[in-house]
Amino acid sequence: MGVEQKLGNLGVVTTKLEDLINWGRYRSMYPLLMGIACCAIEMMAAQAPHYDMSRFGMELMRASPRQSDLMIVAGRVTRKMAPVLRQLYEQMPDPKWVLSMGDCASCSGVFNNYALMQGVDEVVPVDVYVAGCPPRPEALIHGVVTLHEMVRGEKLTDWA
Amino acid sequence: MSTEISRTSLNLEPAALDEIKHLISNRAIEGETVLLNMGPQHPATHGVLRLLLELDGEVVVNCIPDIGFLHTGIEKNMEAKTYVQAEVMTDRLDYLNNIGNNLVYCLAIEKLTDLDVPPRAQAIRVILTELQRISSHLVWLGTHCLDLGAMSLFLYTFREREFILDIFEMVSGQRMMTTYLRPGGLWRDIPVEFEGTVREFTGLLPRRIQQYDDLLEKNRLFLERTKGIGVLSTEDALSWGVTGPMARASGVDHDLRKSIPYSGYELYEFIVPTHTDGDTYARYLVRMEELRQSLRIVEQALDKLPLGPVRSNNRKYVPPPRSELSTSMEAVIHHFKLWTEGFSPPKGSVYVGVESPRGELGCFIESDGGPKPYRVHMRTPSFTNLQILPLLAKGHLVADLIALIGTVDIVLGDIDR
Structure with a gap:
């Protein structure tokens, strides 16, 4: 944000409430610790030192949906898993966002059959789709940064 | 009432x-x-x-x-694809052992169609499957220790795993779902910098394994959470059909790489680590020793790496090289047939088993003589190993159950398929 640049001699910063709240939201997003399939391994790799997602304020993954505000759907969602996913989404407090990671979560990828949801957007509203099977950690980070940009431009009135 | x-x-x-x-x-x-x-x-x-x-x-x-939260219907989907197309499905079974899954599927097709694999392709297959075994064990070590509260191990093992994934990316262009092994050989030859990079890795890993050992072996917390926890007797291991490091830590000296060698494993010198205690700590020791033995195999295979082609010359099953397409009409016809209709193996059924990082991974293919498999079944090690979990967990604390899930080393994609 470059606080020190705005900080004049007075030691006071003036900003809009909306900007301040959005800044807080996108700078410390807590993803839900939920790995489903192959993409979860790449999600772990994105958390690991080589890619280090904590650069974006996302090193803390919460195992409880009550403490998280971003759901990364990392993997194929089966018909048995779909109700669980929906329940987890409903347990998350507002404001919340969903990132669909990988082809399986976005459109079920190479699997077109009886067992899988053909895209997780049938169950939860998705904000960002990340393509790839599995997406590289860079791709996931790009998706996350895209989401951050989106959150940064949100209007408070939309949530109210 | x-x-x-x-x-x-x-x-x-x-x-x-x-x-x-x-x-x-x-x-x-x-x-x-x-x-x-x-x-x-x-x-x-x-x-x-x-x-x-x-x-x-x-x-x-x-x-x-x-179980069943990840049932993907992979086996059913494979019936709707040609033999070559169906291979991409096997990548996604056990997503920590992608190349091993490709290997067992390719071996099954090669057995069904009597395809020969050139020695260079076989040696590269061995190198890649052993690297995959190392990377799978590294993920196991990292997550197992993370569950037990030793978070730093996770950060170290994933650093080494990135090295292996870079090697996979170098040969195939993909980090995880490589589909690099094909029926009759490989997709293409390895790049020139492959050998140097793998040697750099094999030189580096023994020191890193020593670091892991230093962090864990004298760590009293780790020892107390693993020693004597979840003891699996030899009889139980045998009667429940447990395979892989789980069985070897209980004193069952069984490794398919030794007992039914495939892909030229008989050419390499390595020992199958076993232990008799059968507890979580014994399984830790066995897997750590497997890391070292896999490195030995990789080094030997690199030393002996023969020159020559990397895919079979049998044009009925293996597409011709691109360079032939502009000069030979026959090659164009073969290419067209293989990529539109696919090949049709003879009628019959085969079963091939390989040693995956988790145990015996088997592939059964039933062919009706058409271009698509009639039935494919995968015998996955996690599925059989998981059924031992209730037996191990009985009488232990809930906190120990966390250690036990880690030590069985399950992959849900492998269980539910």
Whole structure:
């Protein structure tokens, strides 16, 4: 944000409430610790030192949906898993966002059959789709940064 | 009267109780023990495994795994694809052992069609599967220790795993789902910098393994959480069909790389580490030794790496090289036939097993003589190994169950398919 640049001699910063709240939201997003399939391994790799997602304020993954505000759907969602996913989404407090990671979560990828949801957007509203099977950690980070940009431009009135 | 009380204390609908009644003990129905749900979203279940726990205080009386949250219908999907197309499905079975899955599928097709694989391709297959074994064990070590509270190991092992993934990316262009092994050989030859990079890795890893050992072997917390936890006897391991490091830590000296060598494993010198204690610590020791033995195999295979082609010359099953397409009409016809219709193996059924990082991974293919498999079945090691979990967990604390799920080293994609 470059606080020190705005900080004049007075030691006071003036900003809009909306900007301040959005800044807080996108700078410390807590993803839900939920790995489903192959993409979860790449999600772990994105958390690991080589890619280090904590650069974006996302090193803390919460195992409880009550403490998280971003759901990364990392993997194929089966018909048995779909109700669980929906329940987890409903347990998350507002404001919340969903990132669909990988082809399986976005459109079920190479699997077109009886067992899988053909895209997780049938169950939860998705904000960002990340393509790839599995997406590289860079791709996931790009998706996350895209989401951050989106959150940064949100209007408070939309949530109210 | 007593059932009325129990239903209220269990807080279950009568229909839901009927569903699990045969799985739990009478004490749970009488309300003496507590039923606790664990998963499918739980940081320690390594995926979407659900466990129904019956607890007496903190002691696990009964543990009932509920699987199927990742049932993808892979085997059914493979029936709708040609033999070559279906290979991309095998990548996504056990997503920590992608190249091993490709290998068992390719070996099954090669057995079905009597395809020969050139020695260079076989040696490269061995190098890549052993690297995959190392990377799988590294993920196991990292997540297992993460569950036990030793977080730094996770950061170290994933650093080394990136090195292996870079090697895979170098040869195939993909980090995880490589589909680099093809029926009759490989997709293409390895790049020139492959050997140097792998040698750099094999030079670096022994020191890193020593670092892991230093962090864990004298760590009293780690020892107390693993020693004597989840003891699996030799008889139980044999009678439950447990394979891989799980069985070897219980004194079963069985490794398919030794007993039924494939892809030229008989050419390399290595020992199969075994242990007799059968507890979580023994399984840790066995897997750590397997890391070192895999490195030995990789080094030997690199030293002996023969020159020559990397795919079979049998044009009925293996597409011709691109350079021939502009000069030979026959090659164009073969190419066209193989990429539109696919090849048709003779009628029959085969089973091939390989040693995956988790145990015996088998592939059964039934062919009806057409271009698509009639039935493909994968015998996956995690599925058979998981059924031992209730036996191991009985009488231990809930906290030890976390260690036990880690030590069985399950991959849910492998279990549910």
